[in-house]
Amino acid sequence: MSTNEHDRLETRVIHAGQFPEPTTGAVMPPVFQTSTYAQEGPARHKGYEYARTHNPTREAMERCVADLEGATTGIAFGSGLAATSTVLQMLPADAKVVAGDDLYGGTFRLFERVYARRGISFSYVDFTRVDPRAAIPEGTHLVWIETPTNPLLKVTDIAAVAARCKEIGALLAVDNTFATPVFQRPLSLGADLVVHSVTKYLNGHSDVVGGIVLTSHDQVATDLRFLQNASGAVPGPWDAWLVLRGLKTLAVRMERHQANARRVVDWLAEHPRVKRLHYPMLPSDPGYDVARRQMSGFGGMVSFVLDVDLARAERFVSSTRLFTLAESLGGVESLIELPASMTHASVPPAQRKALGIDDGLVRLSIGIENVEDLLEDLDQALKAALA
Ligand code: P1T
Numbered sequence: 001m002s003t004n005e006h007d008r009l010e011t012r013v014i015h016a017g018q019f020p021e022p023t024t025g026a027v028m029p030p031v032f033q034t035s036t037y038a039q040e041g042p043a044r045h046k047g048y049e050y051a052r053t054h055n056p057t058r059e060a061m062e063r064c065v066a067d068l069e070g071a072t073t074g075i076a077f078g079s080g081l082a083a084t085s086t087v088l089q090m091l092p093a094d095a096k097v098v099a100g101d102d103l104y105g106g107t108f109r110l111f112e113r114v115y116a117r118r119g120i121s122f123s124y125v126d127f128t129r130v131d132p133r134a135a136i137p138e139g140t141h142l143v144w145i146e147t148p149t150n151p152l153l154k155v156t157d158i159a160a161v162a163a164r165c166k167e168i169g170a171l172l173a174v175d176n177t178f179a180t181p182v183f184q185r186p187l188s189l190g191a192d193l194v195v196h197s198v199t200k201y202l203n204g205h206s207d208v209v210g211g212i213v214l215t216s217h218d219q220v221a222t223d224l225r226f227l228q229n230a231s232g233a234v235p236g237p238w239d240a241w242l243v244l245r246g247l248k249t250l251a252v253r254m255e256r257h258q259a260n261a262r263r264v265v266d267w268l269a270e271h272p273r274v275k276r277l278h279y280p281m282l283p284s285d286p287g288y289d290v291a292r293r294q295m296s297g298f299g300g301m302v303s304f305v306l307d308v309d310l311a312r313a314e315r316f317v318s319s320t321r322l323f324t325l326a327e328s329l330g331g332v333e334s335l336i337e338l339p340a341s342m343t344h345a346s347v348p349p350a351q352r353k354a355l356g357i358d359d360g361l362v363r364l365s366i367g368i369e370n371v372e373d374l375l376e377d378l379d380q381a382l383k384a385a386l387a
Pocket residue numbers: 079080081082104106107146150175177178196197198199209210211327328329343
């Protein structure tokens with residue numbers, strides 16, 4: 001392996017887990033576009049039998065992300081939800097899961113409409129308000145949190161939840177999609193598993209759907225590696241290669257996402273028609289203190305509510321020129337959406353209302369374009385919506 005323990009993250013994103021390909025010396029890992037491998041004799045082979053089980057391109061990507069999160073093992077999947085689903089497959093049939101109450105809508109749908117029907121029970125907690133000791137009862141198998149959350153950007157104290165999980169022998173999984181290892185490393189705060197929708201910042205170019213789980217827990221790693229092969233929700237080699245390529249610029253992209261987001265947040269904070277703004281690096285945000293403690297930066301996600309009716313909010317998100325009206329996030333290009341009718345439509349309306357996901361809540365994924373162009377675009381769209 002070409003990195004050592006002293007190398008910093010900006011170096012690791014480029015080199016971690018990478019070495020020249022042994023046959024030719026190719027500096028970049030080739031796309032091993034094969035479903036199977038020739039054997040020298042029955043069950044005599046080079047460690048590669050069949051590509052659901054092993055693929056060198058996928059392994060290079062797994063090693064790189066594992067290194068960035070400080071994990072021994074990375075296990076890649078065909079989507080973020082396939083990664084989440086495979087974590088749930090490790091649990092006993094009657095397992096008890098405690099989850100944060102603000103989750104990506106698809107995660108909530110997977111919990112409630114797939115696994116709850118098969119006997120796993122889920123309870124949902126606002127970890128920003130309830131003490132983990134009260135929220136996580138004895139007998140809990142798994143605690144699942146997103147922090148910062150999608151779409152309200154609520155921040156949970158990972159170390160406090162991890163301490164309770166250790167006390168009662170529950171596993172803690174943290175969906176680190178929004179923060180990325182550039183700004184937050186949950187394993188170092190006591191989490192057992194980190195999950196990513198690789199689709200987002202890790203790949204960073206909106207051209208791949210993928211997921212990954214990272215862990216240093218030997219039994220969990222063994223179980224997930226078994227399930228990756230046994231359930232088979234693996235990514236293809238091209239997607240793994242594109243993610244590896246995207247990872248090389250992760251550190252510089254995140255710095256720019258963050259710098260641009262900061263300018264957009266300052267602009268929104270001053271705007272008279274913005275009545276609520278979610279961004280934990282603002283001192284006025286309820287998540288500020290914990291975010292400062294456990295994150296080294298924040299990134300490019302912002303959500304807010306305008307002081308306008310739903311029709312005008314819809315007109316606003318439909319009037320931008322550079323911000324594309326679309327689901328997803330974390331790509332180089334800026335996106336805008338209304339979570340209630342798009343990414344979180346699968347959360348029941350009453351629950352959305354209770355959480356604060358208003359119909360007019362706007363979510364921005366701030367890209368790495370010139371920020372003056374982004375500000376001009378938001379300004380003209382808001383003028384169009386208010387006209
Ligand atoms: O889309 P997929 O790669 O399967 O990842 C699911 C997922 C998991 N976790 C978080 C925090 C996510 O945001 C997502 C996917 N989210 C979107 C598509 C979205 O627009 O919010």
